[in-house]
Amino acid sequence: MTSIWKNNRAALIIVALTVVILGGIIQTMEPKVWVSIMLSGATLASLYFLVASGLSLIFGLMDVLNFAHGVLFVLGAYVGLSTFLNPRLLFNTLPIFFVLIASIMMSQHLGRAFWSRITDTRTRRIATVVLLAAAVGLVLLALRGFPMRALNAFNITAVGGLVTTANAQDPLALMLRRLLLLALGGVPLGLLLSPAERPEEVSLRPVWQTALIAGTSALIGILLLVWRDSGEVWMLALSPDVRFILALIMGTVAGALGGVAIETGLIRPFYGNPVTQLVLTLGLSIAGIDLIEAMWGEEANPPMPTPSLFNESCRSDSIIGWFSEHCQSVDVVGRAFPTYRLFIILVGVLVFIGVGLMLRRTRLGMIIRAGVQDSEMVQALGINVRRVFTMVFALGSALAAMGGVIAAPYLGVFPAMGSIFQLQAFIAVVIGGMGSFIGAAVGTVILGMARAFGDHFVAAGIDLPFLDTVIKGSPAIARASTVLIMAIVLLVKPSGIFGKKE
Amino acid sequence: MTTAPHNILEVRNIQTFIGQFHILDGVSVDVPDGSITVLLGRNGAGKTTTLKSILGLTPPRAGQVVFNGREIQGRPAYRTAAQGIGYVPEHRAIFRDLSVAENLRIAERKPGDLARREEFIFGLFPDLKRLIRLPGGNLSGGQQQMLAVARALVPENELLLIDEPSEGLAPVVIEQMMEAIRRLSAHTTVLLVEQNFIMASRLADRYTIIETGRSIHSGLMADLVHDEATIQRYLGAAA
Numbered sequence: 001m002t003s004i005w006k007n008n009r010a011a012l013i014i015v016a017l018t019v020v021i022l023g024g025i026i027q028t029m030e031p032k033v034w035v036s037i038m039l040s041g042a043t044l045a046s047l048y049f050l051v052a053s054g055l056s057l058i059f060g061l062m063d064v065l066n067f068a069h070g071v072l073f074v075l076g077a078y079v080g081l082s083t084f085l086n087p088r089l090l091f092n093t094l095p096i097f098f099v100l101i102a103s104i105m106m107s108q109h110l111g112r113a114f115w116s117r118i119t120d121t122r123t124r125r126i127a128t129v130v131l132l133a134a135a136v137g138l139v140l141l142a143l144r145g146f147p148m149r150a151l152n153a154f155n156i157t158a159v160g161g162l163v164t165t166a167n168a169q170d171p172l173a174l175m176l177r178r179l180l181l182l183a184l185g186g187v188p189l190g191l192l193l194s195p196a197e198r199p200e201e202v203s204l205r206p207v208w209q210t211a212l213i214a215g216t217s218a219l220i221g222i223l224l225l226v227w228r229d230s231g232e233v234w235m236l237a238l239s240p241d242v243r244f245i246l247a248l249i250m251g252t253v254a255g256a257l258g259g260v261a262i263e264t265g266l267i268r269p270f271y272g273n274p275v276t277q278l279v280l281t282l283g284l285s286i287a288g289i290d291l292i293e294a295m296w297g298e299e300a301n302p303p304m305p306t307p308s309l310f311n312e313s314c315r316s317d318s319i320i321g322w323f324s325e326h327c328q329s330v331d332v333v334g335r336a337f338p339t340y341r342l343f344i345i346l347v348g349v350l351v352f353i354g355v356g357l358m359l360r361r362t363r364l365g366m367i368i369r370a371g372v373q374d375s376e377m378v379q380a381l382g383i384n385v386r387r388v389f390t391m392v393f394a395l396g397s398a399l400a401a402m403g404g405v406i407a408a409p410y411l412g413v414f415p416a417m418g419s420i421f422q423l424q425a426f427i428a429v430v431i432g433g434m435g436s437f438i439g440a441a442v443g444t445v446i447l448g449m450a451r452a453f454g455d456h457f458v459a460a461g462i463d464l465p466f467l468d469t470v471i472k473g474s475p476a477i478a479r480a481s482t483v484l485i486m487a488i489v490l491l492v493k494p495s496g497i498f499g500k501k502e
Numbered sequence: 503m504t505t506a507p508h509n510i511l512e513v514r515n516i517q518t519f520i521g522q523f524h525i526l527d528g529v530s531v532d533v534p535d536g537s538i539t540v541l542l543g544r545n546g547a548g549k550t551t552t553l554k555s556i557l558g559l560t561p562p563r564a565g566q567v568v569f570n571g572r573e574i575q576g577r578p579a580y581r582t583a584a585q586g587i588g589y590v591p592e593h594r595a596i597f598r599d600l601s602v603a604e605n606l607r608i609a610e611r612k613p614g615d616l617a618r619r620e621e622f623i624f625g626l627f628p629d630l631k632r633l634i635r636l637p638g639g640n641l642s643g644g645q646q647q648m649l650a651v652a653r654a655l656v657p658e659n660e661l662l663l664i665d666e667p668s669e670g671l672a673p674v675v676i677e678q679m680m681e682a683i684r685r686l687s688a689h690t691t692v693l694l695v696e697q698n699f700i701m702a703s704r705l706a707d708r709y710t711i712i713e714t715g716r717s718i719h720s721g722l723m724a725d726l727v728h729d730e731a732t733i734q735r736y737l738g739a740a741a
Contacts, residue, residue: 363607363608366600366604366607366608367608369597369599369600370597370600370604370608372599373597373598373599374595374597376559376579376595377589377591377595377597378608379559379578379579379580379583380557380559380579380580380583380589380591381580381583381589381608381609381653382580382581382583382584382609382611382657383580383608384578384580385580386578
């Protein structure tokens with residue numbers, strides 16, 4: 001037992017300090033005030049956590065700081081929103097990605113043979129420029145005049161007044177022509193993404209497997225397109241609750257696929273070259289948001305509707321009452337609190353438990369924990385650590401995207417919605433300790449609480465018993481509080497509360 | 503019938519670069535089946551890199567690594583390891599946050615490996631049995647070294663690459679370690695890196711001396727121990 005104390009001394013001290021400070025603050029407030037502040041903090045913490053946990057695992061295992069993690073959060077929110085309200089957008093745009101990715105995958109696989117034939121550096125450079133021009137040209141040509149704005153039309157599939165589906169989308173023949181051009185454009189892109197110098201960095205999957213995956217991807221894309229009209233009708237006829245669940249699934253899956261695409265396309269060819277990886281994810285964090293704006297428009301969207309469980313305009317007396325009444329808000333020690341936010345907290349807790357159990361109880365989890373410490377040694381034991389990298393990247397991305405979907409009814413959906421979560425998640429991970437799952441959880445809770453109490457401090461001020469006037473903080477203090485906490489923690493323990501890496 | 507003993511591993515003239523540094527410039531090592539072969543040489547000569555190049559952790563740019571008659575250079579390390587090569591790295595590389603039991607279980611290549619080998623492993627290292635629930639990071643240096651060797655014994659490996667098993671250990675523990683390696687070598691071939699010449703000479707059947715990235719001398723350990731000139735010249739203070 002002494003060892004637990006020894007190993008986590010800093011962690012226990014910081015947690016104890018936090019509890020004392022929180023206790024002190026709470027002393028000056030009525031229960032109904034601090035309970036609702038803490039619930040607001042927990043709501044934020046839950047969303048921070050969904051972003052931070054993946055960020056932390058990815059950094060811990062692969063030493064990759066994924067600056068594009070916030071993009072995945074936004075992606076999840078938009079895909080969720082479109083699944084819920086605007087399925088025709090998905091039916092018309094998803095095929096583009098499925099076909100493009102299929103083509104890139106196939107050509108990336110064959111790219112090794114291509115580059116090994118060109119040994120001359122000068123020729124290689126020329127080939128790179130030509131391929132880049134061809135890729136950009138073909139993709140632009142394929143998407144020329146694509147009716148993005150009409151498809152968007154306020155992010156709602158028309159039932160009358162707005163742009164109707166028939167007017168919004170391109171005829172099938174034109175879409176198929178676009179897909180063909182995209183498939184051609186994917187070839188030079190795949191060649192460009194195929195690492196010439198380090199063939200051992202690419203998985204040694206047999207070619208038929210790549211062909212199978214790429215073929216399935218292309219087939220899904222084409223089927224989605226062919227069935228777009230009936231698919232749209234079917235989806236809009238579903239009840240809002242089913243659509244919410246569908247939105248959650250679609251958003252999460254989109255995040256996972258996005259993660260796999262980022263890891264295999266941008267990160268994997270550059271392991272051992274962290275600066276390149278950093279610059280690539282940083283670039284993607286900007287380009288990704290631009291892509292999202294290109295697809296869904298720059299305007300902010302109203303919050304996504306919530307499922308009927310949280311929709312009745314009433315106030316339940318207790319959680320038990322809410323089960324039967326499905327009220328928007330519930331009475332918590334005398335104050336109304338939105339029930340949907342309780343759902344957000346619940347999702348965070350469930351993810352914490354679920355992923356925590358996975359890490360503790362499964363072989364995959366054991367490999368991840370070992371890999372966080374020494375991935376080379378895991379590899380030397382005969383374990384394909386690269387495959388685990390991809391899985392963890394997919395998992396982390398999926399969690400962030402899921403966070404985006406469940407945040408959509410709470411925050412609304414807009415292109416910049418991810419940046420604040422990305423930043424706070426980074427701070428939380430630094431506070432908790434890079435690579436520590438528990439650390440990510442503790443860090444996000446500290447930040448969520450700091451933010452909620454900080455906002456309260458700004459709005460209501462603190463009424464200290466020995467002072468006549470109420471002290472009010474400036475909004476800047478509330479925002480800076482998280483960075484201040486980070487600075488203090490780093491001074492006490494530079495590797496973060498639960499951190500083991502430097 | 504072949505007259506020469508069968509070599510389970512043949513390293514042929516490998517060239518390894520780490521970044522821009524040319525670390526190995528022609529290393530060849532033969533490891534006969536069932537032997538203990540030791541790589542000798544001064545600090546920084548390239549002994550550790552030789553082990554890592556065999557496994558594929560630092561893939562050689564040229565030359566061959568032949569394991570059980572098949573060329574394995576250029577394959578990813580996890581595949582090479584899964585062919586039956588166990589690795590006990592310098593500084594042990596124990597997973598500090600994993601318990602001793604987990605450190606062993608993670609090395610399983612198929613379910614039940616640990617159960618099958620448990621008796622053998624705990625026979626060699628009885629101490630590990632009572633430490634089984636502790637985190638690897640709480641073990642002493644000697645215990646960690648035992649765990650690192652035990653971990654390499656969990657799957658049925660035909661060859662063990664052991665890097666500096668005596669480093670930083672107390673003399674009593676070094677004796678235990680030597681005894682364990684001698685006993686396990688009845689089951690597997692061992693390629694050892696060892697700075698401690700006394701330990702190396704008592705354990706090994708064969709040796710290869712590596713100097714500034716080249717293998718320059720190899721033969722039977724029994725001959726080397728009488729060859730004062732070679733020991734002085736290439737191993738200097740180590741002898």
